[in-house]
Amino acid sequence: KQEVTQIPAALSVPEGENLVLNCSFTDSAIYNLQWFRQDPGKGLTSLLLIQSSQREQTSGRLNASLDKSSGRSTLYIAASQPGDSATYLCAVRRNEKLTFGTGTRLTIIP
């Protein structure tokens, strides 16, 4: 059974700092990994999708890496802004099932 863990569970950093969120998964037989953000009371917004054959994806200030063999992914956020405050979730996909991580609640302090 796939288990996905995110560390840390919560993180507070001053505005402007760079930061890294971590995601680990137990079964490396995945099709892809997707990072989402969820704002309180809202749905999920897709940030980045990394296929199993890829090593990283970039979108603006976000960079996600994938090391499938070790079961790890990181989400790097550059020059953090207060608007980045949200819960960040990683999810791994195999077949038609998406298994979510436990989430990291990020707070950017102005």
Add this chain to the structure above:
Amino acid sequence: GEEVAQTPKHLVRGEGQKAKLYCAPIKGHSYVFWYQQVLKNEFKFLISFQNENVFDETGMPKERFSAKCLPNSPCSLEIQATKLEDSAVYFCASSPQTGNTGELFFGEGSRLTVL
């Protein structure tokens, strides 16, 4: 449409009543997924469809939950005889033709409260 549309946004039911939720996937997306979020970040997979065919239903509590995706209609998730523990936010997602490698796009969810 360009977004996954879920209705209703909020639904309140007494224990034992029926609840029905709807999801219109993004136009052109062949895959639909339902997830249940009970506590904060815990997402439980319920069921997935490829067009109108069930693809994976390993997460469905079959005795009370059922789901359909019929042509030219929104997909639906129905709970017969709701229980208190069914209180959750139910998210629908859709994915394009590329299936396994496709990106999932989520709706805003339907919050079900069972009293």
